[in-house]
Amino acid sequence: MVTTAAIIFxxxxxxxxxxxxxxxxxxxxxxxxxxxxxxxxxxxxxxxFGILPLLVGTMWVTxxxxxxxxxxxxxxxxxxxxYASPRTRRIIKPLLEILAGIPTVVYGYFALVFITPxxxxxxxxxxxxxxxxxxxxxxxxxxxxxxxxxxxxxxxxVLRAVPRGLREAGYALGATRFDVSVKxxxxxxxxxxxxxxLLAISRALGETMAVNIAGGIRPTLTxxxxxQICTMTSxxxxxxxxDAPAGSVQYQSIYAVALSLFAITFAMNVLSQFILNKYxxxxx
Amino acid sequence: MxxxxxxxxxxxxxxxxxFELVCLLSTWFGLVVLVVLLTGLMLKATGTxxxxxxxxxKATENWLTPTLLTNHMSxxxxxxxxxxxxxxxxxxxxxxxxxxxxxxLGAAVYLEEYAxxxxxxxxxxxxxxxxxxxxxxxxxxxxxxxxVRMFGFFGDPTAIGVPLGFGMLKIPLPFGKxxxxxxxxxxxxxxxxxxxxxxxxxRAVPQSIRHASLAIGATKWQTIWHQVLPASLPGVMTxxxxxxxRAIGETAPIIVVGAASYIRFNPGNIERMSELVTKVDGxxxxxxxxxxxxxxxxxxxxxxxxxxxxxxxASAAIVVLLAxxxxxxxxxxxxxxxxxxxxxx
Numbered sequence: 370m371v372t373t374a375a376i377i378f379x380x381x382x383x384x385x386x387x388x389x390x391x392x393x394x395x396x397x398x399x400x401x402x403x404x405x406x407x408x409x410x411x412x413x414x415x416x417x418f419g420i421l422p423l424l425v426g427t428m429w430v431t432x433x434x435x436x437x438x439x440x441x442x443x444x445x446x447x448x449x450x451x452y453a454s455p456r457t458r459r460i461i462k463p464l465l466e467i468l469a470g471i472p473t474v475v476y477g478y479f480a481l482v483f484i485t486p487x488x489x490x491x492x493x494x495x496x497x498x499x500x501x502x503x504x505x506x507x508x509x510x511x512x513x514x515x516x517x518x519x520x521x522x523x524x525x526x527v528l529r530a531v532p533r534g535l536r537e538a539g540y541a542l543g544a545t546r547f548d549v550s551v552k553x554x555x556x557x558x559x560x561x562x563x564x565x566x567l568l569a570i571s572r573a574l575g576e577t578m579a580v581n582i583a584g585g586i587r588p589t590l591t592x593x594x595x596x597q598i599c600t601m602t603s604x605x606x607x608x609x610x611x612d613a614p615a616g617s618v619q620y621q622s623i624y625a626v627a628l629s630l631f632a633i634t635f636a637m638n639v640l641s642q643f644i645l646n647k648y649x650x651x652x653x
Numbered sequence: 654m655x656x657x658x659x660x661x662x663x664x665x666x667x668x669x670x671x672f673e674l675v676c677l678l679s680t681w682f683g684l685v686v687l688v689v690l691l692t693g694l695m696l697k698a699t700g701t702x703x704x705x706x707x708x709x710x711k712a713t714e715n716w717l718t719p720t721l722l723t724n725h726m727s728x729x730x731x732x733x734x735x736x737x738x739x740x741x742x743x744x745x746x747x748x749x750x751x752x753x754x755x756x757x758l759g760a761a762v763y764l765e766e767y768a769x770x771x772x773x774x775x776x777x778x779x780x781x782x783x784x785x786x787x788x789x790x791x792x793x794x795x796x797x798x799x800x801v802r803m804f805g806f807f808g809d810p811t812a813i814g815v816p817l818g819f820g821m822l823k824i825p826l827p828f829g830k831x832x833x834x835x836x837x838x839x840x841x842x843x844x845x846x847x848x849x850x851x852x853x854x855x856r857a858v859p860q861s862i863r864h865a866s867l868a869i870g871a872t873k874w875q876t877i878w879h880q881v882l883p884a885s886l887p888g889v890m891t892x893x894x895x896x897x898x899r900a901i902g903e904t905a906p907i908i909v910v911g912a913a914s915y916i917r918f919n920p921g922n923i924e925r926m927s928e929l930v931t932k933v934d935g936x937x938x939x940x941x942x943x944x945x946x947x948x949x950x951x952x953x954x955x956x957x958x959x960x961x962x963x964x965x966x967a968s969a970a971i972v973v974l975l976a977x978x979x980x981x982x983x984x985x986x987x988x989x990x991x992x993x994x995x996x997x998x
Binding site for chain 1 (some may be wrong): 665666668673674675676677679680682683684686687689690693694697779782783786788789790791793794797836893898899901902903904905908909948951952955956963968971974977978982986
């Protein structure tokens with residue numbers, strides 16, 4: 370049917386066109402330079418097109434987001450599936466869904482206007498670290514909060530699917546709730562939980578607006594998370610909205626970055642499907 | 654011997670309680686953040702209290718005023734309004750729904766009712782699941798190439814005219830930075846969601862209904878059209894509304910596909926609801942016109958405005974956006990509850 374053809378077409382044409390137009394890009398800038406140069410400044414003179422600053426920016430934001438989103442999300446999932454009463458669950462789940470439904474620009478605004486001045490600056494000031502208005506920590510923090518509902522609802526589904534028999538066997542042997550949750554249920558659901566982590570990370574990778582607003586658009590290659598950074602996604606938005614003429618190398622750089630981004634997220638999605646299928650324990 | 658056991662048992666029970674507390678606090682963390690975000694937003698927007706006001710208390714104004722909804726953009730924060738973006742969002746969502754609902758529902762019906770279980774079907778399902786996980790900005794890039802510039806097929810922009818009863822609808826080729834590009838891109842974005850949600854809704858219809866209908870001699874299509882689809886309608890509608898509410902909040906693909914940053918007219922120059930029917934030529938201009946949407950307006954006000962006061966206007970605009978989203982989600986939940994009470998099998 371037309372619809373299904375359209376879908377396959379979408380998948381393929383993205384790669385081909387990222388590639389087709391990027392070939393024009395890659396003719397001007399060698400692949401090696403693209404991957405290893407350390408400055409990304411397309412607008413200055415000849416233009417330097419190393420993707421490393423963008424990659425590092427993306428890694429900072431995604432890393433911090435994962436550090437926050439995964440533990441909180443998993444703990445929430447464990448609480449909802451093992452400890453909470455049905456009534457509590459009925460209240461908390463819709464609230465988490467609301468958290469997931471807030472548009473990302475709102476999170477970006479929140480990060481810029483509330484989190485950076487009120488949370489980060491006092492803490493960093495306490496330690497004597499200077500903080501930019503746009504920094505990686507606030508972007509990562511906010512993206513982490515954004516993926517908490519995702520991790521928690523996916524993990525909770527998997528945890529609930531573990532049959533009660535396993536838990537009851539654990540209790541019968543004299544284990545506490547903690548023992549059963551951590552040593553029986555979570556390992557049983559591990560494949561699904563890992564898959565949910567990967568999906569959440571790939572969501573964090575692709576997050577654009579919140580990072581743009583909170584993290585800034587100046588690509589810097591830095592080990593300091595309190596500085597301004599630019600991720601791959603931010604860069605695409607910035608370039609698309611700028612005045613670079615279509616067909617120029619600067620414009621084509623959008624496609625190159627998009628292709629890299631797509632490759633990474635696609636690989637993670639495929640990996641998560643693979644893990645889900647390979648390590649799933651089937652119960653009757 | 655039992656002494657050691659008692660000590661260990663107490664320690665394990667303490668660990669268990671601590672763990673429970675940790676999990677509980679983690680759960681509350683997310684919720685507390687939500688509450689703080691929303692109240693801070695409301696306080697700032699209505700000017701009751703601004704925790705980030707520096708120096709003189711500038712933030713004692715109420716930014717959530719009717720003029721916000723009726724004025725166009727201006728460089729004076731007091732007079733700036735978001736009417737162009739509201740209309741833009743409405744038109745965009747309308748066109749997106751018109752594009753994505755038939756296609757998505759059709760695909761779901763095909764996959765659930767007609768498709769055989771072979772590798773083609775499995776491949777298609779895999780693709781849909783993968784597409785659901787692709788970052789939205791990649792869809793924007795695709796839309797840019799496919800719709801805005803149409804792969805460079807058309808050297809000079811042309812247009813085809815579609816004669817409708819009351820006028821000529823001009824469709825520019827390539828689509829360019831118009832509502833058409835945005836609508837097509839967004840419908841591609843939410844298509845996987847619509848398909849998956851519709852599939853779930855169709856699956857929830859018991860087989861007995863289908864069997865009964867076939868048993869009294871109806872064809873497969875009659876069964877689907879008269880029995881299965883109406884029965885799955887609440888689930889499908891819920892899914893569509895949720896998908897559309899996701900589409901409302903999407904900014905990144907819209908920027909890439911060329912929504913305007915500074916725009917002072919509504920699409921088709923339609924200013925009031927009454928003009929929808931009176932200004933027919935404006936209506937025909939809508940699909941090809943430039944536009945902006947609410948999240949984009951907010952983004953511009955937060956980042957790209959000259960006056961930092963605009964952040965407060967942005968907060969009020971966010972309140973408007975969230976109110977609309979809340980309304981849509983509320984409608985979806987209401988539909989789900991209301992209809993699931995009527996049809997219970």
